[in-house]
Amino acid sequence: MLENPRAARVRTIRKLSQRTVRRETGRFLLEGPQAVREALTYRPDLVEDLFATPTALEKHGDIRTLIDDAQAENPDLEWEYADEAVIDAMSDTVTPQGFVAVAKQNPTGLKDIFASEPKLVVICEEVRDPGNLGTILRAADAAGADAVVLTGRTVDPFNPKVVRSTTGSLFHVPFAVDADLADVTGRARGAGLQVLAADVKGDDLLGVRSEGALENPTAWVFGNEARGLTGDDLALCDRALRLPIYGAAESLNLATAASVCLYETAFAQRSM
Numbered sequence: 001m002l003e004n005p006r007a008a009r010v011r012t013i014r015k016l017s018q019r020t021v022r023r024e025t026g027r028f029l030l031e032g033p034q035a036v037r038e039a040l041t042y043r044p045d046l047v048e049d050l051f052a053t054p055t056a057l058e059k060h061g062d063i064r065t066l067i068d069d070a071q072a073e074n075p076d077l078e079w080e081y082a083d084e085a086v087i088d089a090m091s092d093t094v095t096p097q098g099f100v101a102v103a104k105q106n107p108t109g110l111k112d113i114f115a116s117e118p119k120l121v122v123i124c125e126e127v128r129d130p131g132n133l134g135t136i137l138r139a140a141d142a143a144g145a146d147a148v149v150l151t152g153r154t155v156d157p158f159n160p161k162v163v164r165s166t167t168g169s170l171f172h173v174p175f176a177v178d179a180d181l182a183d184v185t186g187r188a189r190g191a192g193l194q195v196l197a198a199d200v201k202g203d204d205l206l207g208v209r210s211e212g213a214l215e216n217p218t219a220w221v222f223g224n225e226a227r228g229l230t231g232d233d234l235a236l237c238d239r240a241l242r243l244p245i246y247g248a249a250e251s252l253n254l255a256t257a258a259s260v261c262l263y264e265t266a267f268a269q270r271s272m
Contacts, residue, residue, distance in 0.1 A: 002051065002082040005089035013049070013102060017092040019156050022105070028158035030101040031091050033060045038168025039103055044070030046171075049102040050079035053087055056098020063099070092160035105158055108147065108174040110184065114191040118146035119217045120265055121188060123195075125181050125233060126153040126224040127254065133157065134165020135255035136222065141169035143262040148175040149184050181221070185236040188219035195237045197221045197229055198261055200251070202240030205264060213239075214268035220261055225254045 004010070015021045016029045027048070030036055033056065039047050040063065047070060057064055071077050082090075082100075090100045113121070122140045127133050133155050140148050150157060157163075157177060163170055185195045194216050208214060221237055223229035234240055243257055252260075 001054075002080055002086050005085045007086075010086055010089050013090045013100065016102065017160055019159070022156065022158050026105050027102050028105055028163065029090075029092060029160050030103055030163060031093055031099065031160065032097040032164065033063060033099050034167055035163060036099045036101050037063055037066060038171050039101065040066040040070045042168075042171040043103075043106070044074045044077065046103045046106055047074065047077050047101055048104060050077065051082040051087065051090065051100045052079070053084055053098040054081055057081075059098075093164070107157075107177045110149065110176050110179060110187055113147040113149065113174060113176055114187045116146065118191065118193065119269055120145045120262070121193060121219040122148040122258070122262065123151070123179075123181070123184055123188070123219055123221045124148065124154045125151045125221060125229060126227075127222060128155050129225055129254075130155050130159045130161035131165050132225060132253070132255040134162045134167075136258045137162070137166045137173060137175070138169045139255065139259040139262055141166075141173045143259075143266040145173060145262060145266075148173055149179050150175065150177050151181050151184070152178045181233060182236055185219070185221070189238075191217075193217040193219045194239070195219045195221060196261075197234055197237035197240040198223070198242070198257055199229055199234060199240040200242050202242040205241045205243055205261070208239075208241055209264060209268060212268070214265045215272050218265050218269075220258070220265070222254060222258050222261075 022028050030039055067079055087096045087100055122145050188195050
């Protein structure tokens with residue numbers, strides 16, 4: 001059992017909360033039973049090290065079975081018991097839940113994303129809030145999106161807060177990173193997708209839905225929480241759409257608006 005929270009190994013893992021270290025190592029942190037469970041189930045090949053308190057592993061007995069299954073597929077996966085002080089020292093969270101793992105980053109290339117004939121793609125341009133990005137990734141997964149593309153100005157998807165917010169969807173949906181918006185929209189159009197921008201000055205989404213336009217293969221572009229999309233960004237899109245506000249709310253949170261747009265499109269595409 002790992003018991004020394006000041007051990008060099010523990011400090012090395014804790015440093016993965018820093019973006020510079022994640023970029024240098026190509027690794028990132030997983031925390032909590034849900035993230036670990038999803039990684040072991042869907043991408044065991046990415047998991048390198050796993051630490052758990054005896055209490056947590058006893059409480060989540062299914063994870064012990066998943067570890068055995070994952071090691072059969074990935075012999076390099078190592079796991080070890082650790083006490084709560086060690087888990088606390090490794091974690092980025094205030095109240096750790098007894099599990100910490102180290103996984104390899106494995107984003108998908110843009111070429112592969114658009115070569116797969118996607119019908120629904122999410123493009124995030126300068127989304128800066130980790131919670132928003134995590135929720136958008138989760139909504140994209142739930143709505144059956146084929147992929148998510150993050151521009152270079154968007155928050156790091158391997159940020160611990162983003163990883164926690166996805167609740168495992170990071171391992172379900174292909175995603176590309178460090179893309180250029182002009183390049184992405186060009187590739188999307190070349191793959192036969194219409195490019196729609198979510199913008200408060202756009203056309204009413206309800207009207208566009210009634211036209212049947214959302215049934216077409218679509219790439220949605222979502223912009224910065226405070227500034228939205230610039231004029232140059234909007235010029236790269238085929239059409240800008242807005243969600244109507246029927247009550248007194250000033251606006252919708254970005255992640256909420258993105259979820260509605262994605263589900264409206266998913267509904268339309270599946271009703272054909």
